[in-house]
Amino acid sequence: MTLQSELFPPAFFRALDALARRRVQGGLGNRQCPRPGRQVRGVEHRLISRGDSFRDIDWRASARQDDFLVRQPEEERGGHLVIWLDRSASQAPQNKQRDFAQRRLAYAAAWLALESGASVQVQGATFSGSQAASQVQSSLLAMPPPHGNDKTFSMSLAPMSNSRVFVLTDPWAGAAYWSSFEPFAQSQKAISSVILVSPEERHPPSDLLEMRDAESGELIQIDLVNHRAGYFDAFEQQLNLQQAKAASVGVRLQVSDLPQDTQDFEALLQIIEASHVV
Known part of the structure; x- marks a missing residue:
């Protein structure tokens, strides 16, 4: 050997x-696995889904759409x-x-x-x-x-x-x-x-x-x-x-x-x- x-x-x-894929996919829903210090909130929105936190909601955008929207995370x-x-x-x-x-x-x-x-x-x-x-x-x-x-x-x-x-x-x-x-x-x-x-x-x-x-x-x-x-x-x-x-x-x-x-x-x-x- x-x-x-x-x-x-x-x-x-x-x-x-498997670790790399798990970090991208996250544990639940569409949310990516959080990586402290390596992600920022992007400009694109999507509907809130299982696995998201209420802290991620963009309240201003949600009020305009009459639905809960979160910003897509972007990798630093x-x-x-x-x-x-x-x-x-x-x-x-x-x-x-x-x-x-x-x-x-x-x-x-x-x-x-x-x-x-x-x-x-x-x-x-x-x-x-x-x-x-x-x-x-x-x-x-x-x-x-x-x-x-x-x-x-x-x-x-x-x-x-x-x-x-x-x-x-x-x-x-x-x-x-x-x-x-x-x-x-x-x-x-x-x-x-x-x-x-x-x-x-x-x-x-x-x-x-x-x-x-x-x-x-x-x-x-x-x-x-x-x-x-x-x-x-x-x-x-x-x-x-x-x-x-x-x-x-x-x-x-x-x-x-x-x-x-x-x-x-x-x-x-x-x-x-x-x-x-x-």
């Missing part, structure tokens, strides 16, 4: 296509989306699930943005046009395995002004990661960061573990036989600490659990839907 077929199998693209096109991936070693401490999930989510966000007419920057390389998706895919395939620590990330983040910034990381981002946002928080439209939590982090085995820190190499012993409850408390405290650090530098933080089934691409892509970055 090649890396391309393993990282981007046909089932992933089917799930991505263009803009610039910056995607950065924290590629420190803690992304893949035991297996490649988070590494693969991170690259798949980056591709999904880039593809949706390109389809809407935006330009995209991934790890410093800029892509534009609907045909650029294959180039984004190639760049994600060419990424080396996660290594080093998040200080590398802090030296790399330099998005252009007035961009939307989307960053994928893990629960263990340190001070260097969060401080890298400070110079850009005021100049960007929005900065969103998603923490990807692996199933092992959320539900560790009931055992005595001996492991090494993925970034420092330090030997760590964890007694999950007698201190399992303490682990859950400490992990929640870590996530709360990350939330506080993100808020302090103007970053909207989303904590998302990766699906237990690594081939459940629909569940994985729900992370993109929840982020509202595209």
Whole structure:
């Protein structure tokens, strides 16, 4: 099996296509699925239908027609989306699930943005046009395995002004990661960061573990036989600490659990839907 077929199998693209169609069609009636910050009210009208909100009614036009009319939504096109991936070693401490999930989510966000007419920057390389998706895919395939620590990330983040910034990381981002946002928080439209939590982090085995820190190499012993409850408390405290650090530098933080089934691409892509970055 090649890396391309393993990282981007046909089932992933089917799930991505289903997501794109769901966003256009919406859940009910003729209304499109809302995408905050990506739609504006157009000038064309249609009769209100199931799935519309009373807030969408054009009351002036409705009074003239003696019927409830809503404005057809129009997609905002263009803009610039910056995607950065924290590629420190803690992304893949035991297996490649988070590494693969991170690259798949980056591709999904880039593809949706390109389809809407935006330009995209991934790890410093800029892509534009609907045909650029294959180039984004190639760049994600060419990424080396996660290594080093998040200080590398802090030296790399330099998005252009007035961009939307989307960053994928893990629960263990340190001070260097969060401080890298400070110079850009005021100049960007929005900065969103998603923490990807692996199933092992959320539900560790009931055992005595001996492991090494993925970034420092330090030997760590964890007694999950007698201190399992303490682990859950400490992990929640870590996530709360990350939330506080993100808020302090103007970053909207989303904590998302990766699906237990690594081939459940629909569940994985729900992370993109929840982020509202595209």
